[in-house]
Amino acid sequence: MTNQPVAAIILAAGRGTRMKSDLHKVLHPLAGRPMLLHLLASVDALEPAAKVVVVGAQREQVEAAVAGTGTTIAVQDPQHGTAHAVQQAETALKGFDGDVLILYGDVPLVSTATMAAMLGQLDDATAVVVLGFRPDDAAAYGRIEADATGRIAKMVEFKDASPAERAITLCNSGLMAVRSADLWPLLARVGNDNAAKEYYLPDIVGLATSDGKRAIVIETTPEEVAGINSRAELAGVEAAWQAVRRRQMMDNGVTLIAPETVWFAFDTEIGRDVTIEPNVFFGPGVRIADGATVHAFSHISGATIGTDAEVGPFVRLRPGAELGANTKVGNFVEIKKAKLGDGAKASHLTYLGDADIGAGANIGAGTITCNYDGYFKYRTVIGAGAFIGSNSALVAPVTIGAGAIVGAGSVITRDVEADALATARGDQATKPGWAARFRAAQTAKKSSGKKA
Structure with a gap:
């Protein structure tokens, strides 16, 4: 110059x-x-x-x-x-x-x-x-x-x-x-x-x-001065850009099982010995540390994934998701503006939004942080080593103390102290023989043509 x-x-x-x-x-x-x-x-x-x-x-x-x-x-x-x-x-x-x-x-x-x-x-x-x-x-x-x-x-x-x-x-x-x-x-x-x-x-x-x-x-090369005037030309340039970036990622030590099915953003950063399975889409702002695995059919944008973490399959990480080292986020989990401490797990069917989750915590299947009341967002805090039972709803703002256990099916609206057990569900009532009598009665009505 x-x-x-x-x-x-x-x-x-x-x-x-x-x-x-x-x-x-x-x-x-x-x-x-x-x-x-x-x-x-x-x-x-x-x-x-x-x-x-x-x-x-x-x-x-x-x-x-x-x-x-x-x-x-x-x-x-x-x-x-x-x-x-x-x-x-x-x-x-x-x-x-x-x-x-x-x-x-x-x-x-x-x-x-x-x-x-x-x-x-x-x-x-x-x-x-x-x-x-x-x-x-x-x-x-x-x-x-x-x-x-x-x-x-x-x-x-x-x-x-x-x-x-x-x-x-x-x-x-x-x-x-x-x-x-x-x-x-x-x-x-x-x-x-x-x-x-x-x-x-x-x-x-x-x-x-x-x-x-x-x-x-x-x-210069035709690829460098490719003009974009139509949707088809945009798709063509995108495909060429992605092909180059996939090759760069693999050259830098990233394993792509099916390279042609993985889509990167302009600023995607991935460490060494990371494995990306087929059909993964990266939006802007993604950082992945060494040794992590992203399983198939995951959509990740604006998220940070820590060393040796495991993500997916079928995971949605939205902006503000921060996964620590050795975390596990399994199938059909969505995370938004939430931090998972080292070793924390959310293995299936969970939404975690606006939350801080301590190291080693376990989030059971079907858990939801209820972070929005229609007007404002609120935060949920889950302490280190806490265990959240399946199908629980944590109504923010709420804090679950370190080591606490939330029983399955609970709706938690108040803070839970460390090492406590919290349950919030109706008492179970059992009526012996009721189901058999119900079926018999309904069958008789159906046979007679009468409707209850």
């Missing part, structure tokens, strides 16, 4: 009509994070002096998404092409003197390293650096004619290309790096004498070379 300050202009003014969505195209999630925020994270690693997102329709959604990220919003309305879109950032970058990256919000996977490589090619003699790629199917991409050193002789949009130019395999991703001192004067000279009557950003290449400055192209 150069030592120049860096600014990024991200174009996101398109309507994204092919998405057929009320959500702005660049806010559709990829691996659990809006694609625009993927791109901004890569930009942030460059420590830029400024970031500008150019928006059009649904601008309020983008403004809300980038709030607090140090990003400025510029508006393109009406929309007259990519060069016109970049021009809308000029006011926001007034006084900026350095290198400018021009990126696209629907091309989210461009790496920081590639951005740095583009910036590193700028110098006093090089006005524009273009990021090119060679797809299997060049389709309707703009073409780049360049020599063996990467110096660009010509760039042309597909609609305006001749048959010979369309035969070129090097395509324009649209991404560029330009010195700010060159960018704004070049944009001011772009015309719209083309098939679409729009102001094309690639035209600055020809203008720069006519001024005697160089424009060069560096190449």
Whole structure:
């Protein structure tokens, strides 16, 4: 990279009509994070002096998404092409003197390293650096004619290309790096004498070379500059991203029994010697320590799983779930904003919300922490070594002391002291012979056609 300050202009003014969505195209999630925020994270690693997102329709959604990220919003309305879109950032970058990256919000996977490589090619003699790629199917991409050193002789949009130019395999991703001192004067000279009557950003290449400055192209893979304009394209990029991440996880010591069935979020962190069984989904914010096992068909988001813990199958861990070392959470258990101390167990059919559960506690099947009264949430505290019998309801706020036992089927509404036994259920009454007499009476009524 150069030592120049860096600014990024991200174009996101398109309507994204092919998405057929009320959500702005660049806010559709990829691996659990809006694609625009993927791109901004890569930009942030460059420590830029400024970031500008150019928006059009649904601008309020983008403004809300980038709030607090140090990003400025510029508006393109009406929309007259990519060069016109970049021009809308000029006011926001007034006084900026350095290198400018021009990126696209629907091309989210461009790496920081590639951005740095583009910036590193700028110098006093090089006005524009273009990021090119060679797809299997060049389709309707703009073409780049360049020599063996990467110096660009010509760039042309597909609609305006001749048959010979369309035969070129090097395509324009649209991404560029330009010195700010060159960018704004070049944009001011772009015309719209083309098939679409729009102001094309690639035209600055020809203008720069006519001024005697160089424009060069560096190449990357098609996967890195994959654009997302439809739900199908989003699914395709997601699948490619997941395939790469699965390989990375396995390379780092994670066992995936059926890799193609496990879905990671952008920030999933998993330690060594962790085993993930088939059909597990990770939402954002998951951390798993060494030696843990996640059994099949579990859905985990915003949770921390401790060393040698065992989770699943069919477990739902929601944000705020924290499982200590050697904990066990079994089938059909849901946990939300609850901490399980080391060695605690909830083996089946349980909901634990807004709770603190001590080390070694055992939560019986069917136990529920009743944490919500329709208006407010309340917390349940279960002490170390406590035993909660099956089918118990703990009505928060309530505390079960260390070592206490709650009898099966109890509804606990008051605190239970340490080492006590608490039961709260009706007395059992037995009437000998009643069931046989009942069946006989009902059978007789049915036979006679009478109804009770």
